[in-house]
Amino acid sequence: MRIYSEIDKKFSLKLEIQDELNINFPITINQNYIETNCASGLQKVIHTSGFCIIFQNFTVLNNFANSLSIEKDYIQLSLLLKGKVQIIKPLTKTIKDIQSGFLQLAFKNKDNIDIKVFSQKKTINYTRIFISKSFILSIFKNEKWFSETILYRKIKSDNYINFGEIFLPVNFNIVNILSEIVKNSEIGVLGHSYYHIKFKELFLLILTELSTKYKVVNLIKKEDLDKINMAEAYLNTHYEEPPTIKQLSKIIHLNELKLKTGFKILNKCTIHDYITNVRMKHAHQMLYNKYPINEIALAVGYKSSSHFITSFKKFYGKTPKQYIMEQLP
Incomplete structure (x- = not known):
């Protein structure tokens, strides 16, 4: 999995991550304070074999673009908790508003997008987790509850999921798990185990919430x-x-x-x-x-x-x- 990012046309992140699960691979945690004429604040990046977590908490002073390029099969979980953001796809010129307060799930093989962040003289709080396909299949291989879901079948058969297909309003439990994932400082085997457990907890919660939502589809237009x-x-x-x-x-x-x-x-x-x-x-x-x-x-x-x-x-x-x-x- 390859990830490249720029903030306000300035290099921000370049990673090439091993796709396979490897608990002996080091966990890298970087916290950078970014200061430009458009934004100032924290960017925290956590990565190791199989996944990468990007957390941004900025005060937005002027509109700016956050370019993001990703390659190879990956699952993305993203939550814009605060702020106003648009996704722009350079190739198709597609523009889509990202609604704050919604957790989005996608499964893609590559993407190249520009994220336009709007100035409201307020904070943007944005968490994105990128997980390789092989990593997901490895940590969930003994979880029967996951292997029986439509999501598992889509990932297994490379049936890609675009943004906007799977999303749900966040609740306290989802926000809390994401916060715990971002704040974790454990590394080594203990750190790997922590992330594996938290990812399972997060996906279980997401699938349970989605199941609840689907049950009322016939009761509400x-x-x-x-x-x-x-x-x-x-x-x-x-x-x-x-x-x-x-x-x-x-x-x-x-x-x-x-x-x-x-x-x-x-x-x-x-x-x-x-x-x-x-x-x-x-x-x-x-x-x-x-x-x-x-x-x-x-x-x-x-x-x-x-x-x-x-x-x-x-x-x-x-x-x-x-x-x-x-x-x-």
Whole structure:
């Protein structure tokens, strides 16, 4: 697998990665601070035999292009958590907006694209994982749950999957796994084992989520389902400042009744309860990492610590202080 990348027409990354799984191959972790007149921030690249992970967290000052060229059979998982991005294919001149809050999965043999990043004077948070075909088949060869899926059959038979064919709105669990993968610092055999387990966990979660979505296809019109998925993605990336139902219906261009009804069918809860659930999961993680209560309250969207504590107790049955005293030694 070959990967070449430029940011703002300046060399950023050039890798040639061995396709086969090899736990004796070194794991390389590079963190580079990129500073141009268009963007400044962190690019972290993790690679070894079989896969490469690229994480970018930039403040975008001016529009810029991120060129990317990939060769040989590979599976790509990508998540734009924050930011505004367009994919431009130089050969066909195809332009496609990338919706933030959606995890996309593709299976390709080569690609050459320009990623246009738009300035909003805000942060772009973009994670991409490239995994070789032989690596995927190796780590999943004893996983019966994977070998019986359509995805496995497509990969096995070189039935390529374009961007836009498989995607789903992210949830807390998916974001958390991707964050753990990016933050991992283990190398050697232990590091290899960690990534293998996390990739399995991630694919299992993706396939479970996709299965759940497919089950409601006959209950909700596809065009409405696509918009409700957009609503879910939006709430997962704006939970700290969630829109009202009226605002959300305008954002996704779906009337309020269809939005509320379809959302409850898809997620087995109301929009209000969904937002609370997302907030509490993030709060729980921050609490476990020993953030102060007032910081957690602000981070997950509560104007006061007392309001947050009341909501936390209602959700978990105990106050944050009681909860952390029971959970941590």
